[in-house]
Amino acid sequence: MTKVLAIAATVFLGASYPMHAAANTVSFNFNGSGVSGNVVVTYGAATDAKYPEAFEVTGIGGSFSDSNNGLNLVNAPILGLVPINHATPEPANLLAPNDFSRFFVANGTDHGFLSYDNLFWPGGSPQTASDYPFHGGFLDIYGLLFDIGDGKVVNLWSDGGFDGNGPGPLTYGVAVATADTALDYVFMGVDAALPEPSSYALVLAGLGLLGYSARRRKQS
Structure with a gap:
């Protein structure tokens, strides 16, 4: 679980600054x-x-x-x-x-x-x-x-x-x-071409996968 949280923190630090701007960029x-x-x-x-x-x-x-x-x-x-x-x-x-x-x-x-x-x-x-x-x-x-x-x-x-x-x-x-x-x-x-997804959406998707992985590890 600690490893998952560390990865999540890294994702946020690398991709969320500034989060508001990243959320609205295509x-x-x-x-x-x-x-x-x-x-x-x-x-x-x-x-x-x-x-x-x-x-x-x-x-x-x-x-x-x-x-x-x-x-x-x-x-x-x-x-x-x-x-x-x-x-x-x-x-x-x-x-x-x-x-x-x-x-x-x-x-x-x-x-x-x-x-x-x-x-x-x-x-x-x-x-x-x-x-x-x-x-x-x-x-x-x-x-x-x-x-x-x-x-x-x-x-x-x-x-x-x-x-x-x-x-x-x-x-x-x-x-x-x-x-x-x-x-x-x-x-x-x-x-x-269709706009690419915003990096914020990708971050959220990535965190969703990390959360799912954490739940699987906890349940197992």
């Missing part, structure tokens, strides 16, 4: 149509005011690559999130999250902006636009907006599942832009 990668990336996001207890199942992302890291349109971006570091600005959605869009935001782009986009909300949906996103039924990704159709330097931002979102009106085979999209112009736009064709 990583994933995406790839397709000339773009790819490895992303680590962190989030706390705060959720979108309209959707309590959507957690507000508080930090981001990783790298991004884009070989389209002569960009030649190779493992560009992800420097941080573009802050949300609580823009007003179209009047007919009654399903947009409270954190719906816009990044205005002077040239090259259909509407003159990229929409984003920096929300993470562990259970899969519901429909979040009145005129767009597809949903289900761990990002919604607005997605994350992050900075890669030199005035460039990257928008990564989920197009949802194209199987009827709900979850199905999921696909993601990527846009790259500056405030002056759109540099790349990949709608669909980007695959994103």
Whole structure:
């Protein structure tokens, strides 16, 4: 039993500092149509005011690559999130999250902006636009907006599942832009791997196994 407790203490010391941050960290990668990336996001207890199942992302890291349109971006570091600005959605869009935001782009986009909300949906996103039924990704159709330097931002979102009106085979999209112009736009064709379990969850699972082992040893 003493040996089991020592192992448990070692697990906590090695993996739980800071425990709160570790409990809310997920990583994933995406790839397709000339773009790819490895992303680590962190989030706390705060959720979108309209959707309590959507957690507000508080930090981001990783790298991004884009070989389209002569960009030649190779493992560009992800420097941080573009802050949300609580823009007003179209009047007919009654399903947009409270954190719906816009990044205005002077040239090259259909509407003159990229929409984003920096929300993470562990259970899969519901429909979040009145005129767009597809949903289900761990990002919604607005997605994350992050900075890669030199005035460039990257928008990564989920197009949802194209199987009827709900979850199905999921696909993601990527846009790259500056405030002056759109540099790349990949709608669909980007695959994103499911987020890895948080280290806190792994610690809890490991401690559960240790506890089970201790009970077995005691009973035997």
